[in-house]
Amino acid sequence: MTDRAALERSLNQLLEPARFKDYGPNGLQVEGREDVRHLVCGVTASLALIDAAIAAKADAILVHHGLFWRGQDGRVTGWMKQRLARLIQHDISLFAYHLPLDAHPLLGNNAQLGARLGWAADGRFGDQDLGFTAAIAPIGLDLLAVQLQEALGRNVLAVPGDGRALRRVAWCSGGAQGYFEAAIAAGADVFVTGEISEPQAHYARETGVAFIAAGHHATERYGVQGVGAHVAQDLGLSWQFIDVDNPA
Template identity: 50%
Template sequence: MAVALTTLVEETDRYLNAVKIADYCPNGLQVEGRPQVQRIVSGVTASQALLDAAVEARADVVLVHHGYFWKNEDPRVVGIKQRRLKTLLSNDISLLAYHLPLDVHPEVGNNIQLARVLGLTVEGALEPDNPRSVGLVGSLEPPLSPSDFMQRVRSSLGREPLMIEGPDLIKRIAWCTGGAQGYIEQAVAAGVDAYLTGEVSEPTVHIARENGLSFFAAGHHATERYGVQALGEYLAKRFAIEHLFIDCPNPA
């Protein structure tokens, strides 16, 4: 079966409530391709490697978390931007990208999906008084030592996390996927035992140590693989079309 591109975009925008979420990039249809969609290829980032794989897979749409046209980037279509856009346009492939809407969604969002992968029980938002809060707070049942939880992260995500060891047991934990190390202050305020995100900055280590908090940096790419997969599966079932997730390895 096939679905009209306009119908697919409208449903995805509606499902993710994309119009109401302010962001650093345009969410939704970023590059328009053929009008009918039978196969979606999803991935974390619209890199050249993903685009080449999508061409080989005969995709009609590439669905990603990290797309193009970020605020303050060079607007010229040169270099890798020219090559990426040329690949999409010459093969009549559409690019659909959702950044923050895919982080915060309560069903297919990166943070809720990471909780399912790591076996975390969600209690609520990291910033309960902020309606646009991205991160979550939850619990580990049963509680685990930092080293045991690190092993769970390693085996679940297939990546060696950076760990700053805090309390003997992790009972409550906060997390926010991607480059959200700056939210560690909110994690401290939430009174959790540990905070997990994708990246780490130099001050993050000191903040964790001086507040007696365990900290885990499990990789920007590795923590954000699951939302786009779940969204792709939702669309495949909704419209009876094909979906293929392609993971282009990224150690960051």
Template identity: 50%
Template sequence: MTDTVDIQDLLGFCEQLLEPENYRDYAPNGLQVEGRREVRRVVTGVTACQALLDAAVEQGADAVLVHHGYFWKNEPDVLTGMKRRRLATLIAHDINLVAYHLPLDGHEEIGNNAWLARELGVNVTGRFGHQSLAVSGRMESPVTTGDMAARIEKRLGRSPLVVGPDHEIRRIGICTGGAQDMIGDAIDLGLDAFISGEISERTTHMAREAGVTYFAAGHHATETGGVRLLGERLAAEFGISHQFIDIDNPA
């Protein structure tokens, strides 16, 4: 039988685990929209888009836990259009919305970067970049650029865009999502390759000229791990039901 947990106890566990006070973030971490107090079913997903909310309603979720929530800095304050519809769905069905952004990238065990490193066989040895979010490490044995691209495709279900040299990769850096400009830090560290989610026009030239292979593996695809692992941790801790729902996003 599925147990229930008070939303405040669930939040307290997340706060202790993720320590959001240690990050300078771009949106509030924790409870963003208040729903019912007792939580029996949690749905997790990367982004609190309408499709995820509709799926959560269908599943009878009491809370939706995401990596990308709402109320980002510099976004419009008015509740109109898409934003109104999303909030209306949550409020009408008394569903809590909980979001953790940078804390869910940087956590040393269940964070997106640590998760992706494990998936790709990278032995993490250090951290670098903005707020020390990125991880650096070594491959157990050197791999070719093609081998790493194939490994990313197998683990994430999508083929990465690859720019820069075709060479052996021993030392590699990872920062999921929109961290393409951390390639500059990877260059300074003398890494052979850097993996993130997105790519900019300038990234190509930096990779080619510095001799660092860059893998753009998808913002969404590289950030499916952390929130799913957090949901699994909550289910194990409190005996509640958890379902990760992957809303496809090619970006």
């Protein structure tokens, strides 16, 4: 068992949120009970995750996508009221770390995704150095797509480049399709991220660099598990990961 303040200190020391310019507040977003025995980890602070955490008798929840984002109108109505009401009624703390959880060099989303694919990161790129790069054994796009599908348990969307053997991969989890040009500049033969928008298909065809969209949710399931396991062991907590499936 630990207390909420100790958990907050541990997470902040590990993830260093002050280093990042982000889209919303990182750290403790909803204050719950002081004593923490059981930590539930998940990707997004959805109502489904909160209800599952309540059923699991969680004292605190750790997520990548929290409740509060830049540009919201600030009213507590509808879905926001429902989520907050559940947390407050059951006195559960909510911790959320967005870009800090993407960027951690060992436990973050990108580091953990790379580890599952056997990619040994040798460089960083993109805004706030969120993207990772690695040299890989030469492979074709179709086989790399299959490897990703097997690792993530879902179909991926692959846009061919010029058909070259892929020797250098760049990746950034989630909605990082806007990093494609930076990945190309970093010398990638293929860029792997969660989502694709209209321009990326043209960039792939025109530059020869392949593009794979492997799912926003699917590529961001691993950072909260790495961090959750680390802080739970450090603080003597029980913990579990609850995966609320999302096709995006």
